[in-house]
Amino acid sequence: MERLPKRQRHQQLSRLIEENPFLTDRELTRLLKVSIQTIRLDRLELAIPELRERLKMMAERSYDPVRSLPLHEVIGDIVDLQLDKSGISLFEIREEHVFSRSGIARGHHVFAQANSLAVAVINDEIALTASADIRFIRPARLGEKCIAKAYVRSSGSQKGKAKVEVFTYVGDEMVFQGNFVIYRSRMAGDAGPEGGEAHENRG
Amino acid sequence: MERLPKRQRHQQLSRLIEENPFLTDRELTRLLKVSIQTIRLDRLELAIPELRERLKMMAERSYDPVRSLPLHEVIGDIVDLQLDKSGISLFEIREEHVFSRSGIARGHHVFAQANSLAVAVINDEIALTASADIRFIRPARLGEKCIAKAYVRSSGSQKGKAKVEVFTYVGDEMVFQGNFVIYRSRMAGDAGPEGGEAHENRG
DNA sequence: CGTTTTTTGGCACCAGGTATCAGTATGAAC
DNA sequence: GTTCATACTGATACCTGGTGCCAAAAAACG
Known part of the structure; x- marks a missing residue:
């Protein structure tokens, strides 16, 4: 039967x-x-x-x-911030961030954490991501805590651009690395085309 | 009393x-x-x-x-898909995608549309974003309809990697451009480290 | 055929209520 | 003091959407 x-x-x-x-x-x-x-x-x-x-x-x-504001201004909790120098944020991969079947975090969440931090670390009223060069080194999985560290490589006082490097770790394993170019408002009056990301001055 | x-x-x-x-x-x-x-x-x-x-x-x-799946498997509506060749998706910038103050779309939504499409266009059960090189050319704003077009530049039959180029337009203005490297499962058994994005075979 | 799996029925019980009726306390009004 | 209104409490019956358990019936299989 x-x-x-x-x-x-x-x-x-x-x-x-x-x-x-x-x-x-x-x-x-x-x-x-x-x-x-x-x-x-x-x-x-x-x-x-x-x-x-x-x-x-x-x-x-x-x-x-966390879920009720699906993607807030800053993704991840910023636990350390030295403006124009460096910053650290934490982001826990939860149910709503992963593909249900594989438990692998959707890339844009990992990206969003890094992007948010890169923008936040810039000491300016408005900061905009102009471009980025990113690498997903290994997948982040459900339950893992991502630690993103951002370093401002050139604050761009002269050109209105700043370069920010972001590394995201789970434990001591690197899961993501990205180089961001951020436009900033203050230095040169209109510092070129706007980027795709605005920094609206919060925490 | x-x-x-x-x-x-x-x-x-x-x-x-x-x-x-x-x-x-x-x-x-x-x-x-x-x-x-x-x-x-x-x-x-x-x-x-x-x-x-x-x-x-x-x-x-x-x-x-509308509310329950803030970021589904595929961001944007895929309106055309020629596997291993090209694809087109539409994504309307809505209230929940923008910074309330500036009305500018958060970068990761634009990124997510492009990334989703890049992964979807790969004809394989599992596809993972390995890396990306992206540029936000001008900000996308509330109400604008983003049209992402993806082109597979090398399907990577030999190496288990595919290169996908994505251009996102609002009208005839380009707002985003990205080069994605996607790992695919089928070609070579273990095609290297997994990326940050899984493709779970839908639409 | 007998045995095993699957399905069904019945009953007691539970949480978290609704609905209703009765009793008590308390203070203000007459 | 008595009366009255309001607030509070108690007790009971009943409801939904279940769980848990046991036994019996039905179906499928070797």
Whole structure:
């Protein structure tokens, strides 16, 4: 006999709940044409929590301050900042930053941390990323804490440009490295084309 | 007699629940030193729904498709895709993508569109961004529609690496340009270090 | 056929409530 | 003092959406 029916139902169940986590067991009963006990056995086997737990988890996620402001001005917590010299920020790879299947952080989050720090370290009202040269050295994974260190290589007092080098580590492993060129507003009145990133003077 | 106690309690109750919507009536009992019946009367008067309803509402809000996936697998709508050749994606700069003050798009969104497209255009189960060389030519602003065009310059059948060039336009103005190096899984067994971006085979 | 897996039914129980009725305390009004 | 209104508390029945457990029925398999 094909055990498929059960497995198929399991797949369907997973899919249905993923599509609509608000389904009660009773509603699933109608959709899958099996008894409510079977639904519950299935959820047990598949480790799918009950409706209320699902809603609670969703509510918790949406209540999470980190997630509620999906991408704030500065990505990562800046723990050290010496303007026009260097800076350090921390960023923990969480559920919402990774691909669900692989657990690998989406590149732009890692990029965003580095970019934010590169912009923040510039001592100016407005700073704009002009260009960047970046390398993903190894993937950052769920749960890992990324430590980004930025060093201002040339503050660009003369040209309105600054070069900032950023290294991102997990532990002592480098995961990312980038060279950023940042336009700054103060030095030369209009210091060329605007970049793609604004620094709006906060922490 | 001051009716303040009741009003104060009502204020406190509202504040407590706003701060932590996960509080049950029983927990509120402890915090406000009144009976559970009083808590329930208060909630009734203040039209504060029960815990489960609160969680459900939060879950529903977070399930809102627009809000729930702030940064999905692929940023931007891919409107054309010729695997291992080229691709086009559209991305509208919305409120949540810009700095509130300047209305300028945060760089990593523009980057993310380009990066997503560069990865998507590679015809392979897993594709990882290894490095990138990017330039923000002018800022993208709120409401603008970014059109990213990706061209595979060398599909890398031999080395497990592919080079992809991406140009992003608003109208006929170029706002971003990037050269991406993408590792691909299929060609050579272990094609070197993993990059920072995974392609999980969708659309 | 017998055995195993799968499915179903039934029952007790739980949290976190709603709804309703009754009783108590307290202070102000007459 | 008595009466009345308001606030608070208690108790009970009931609801939803489950868990946990046990037993029986049904289906599939060798």
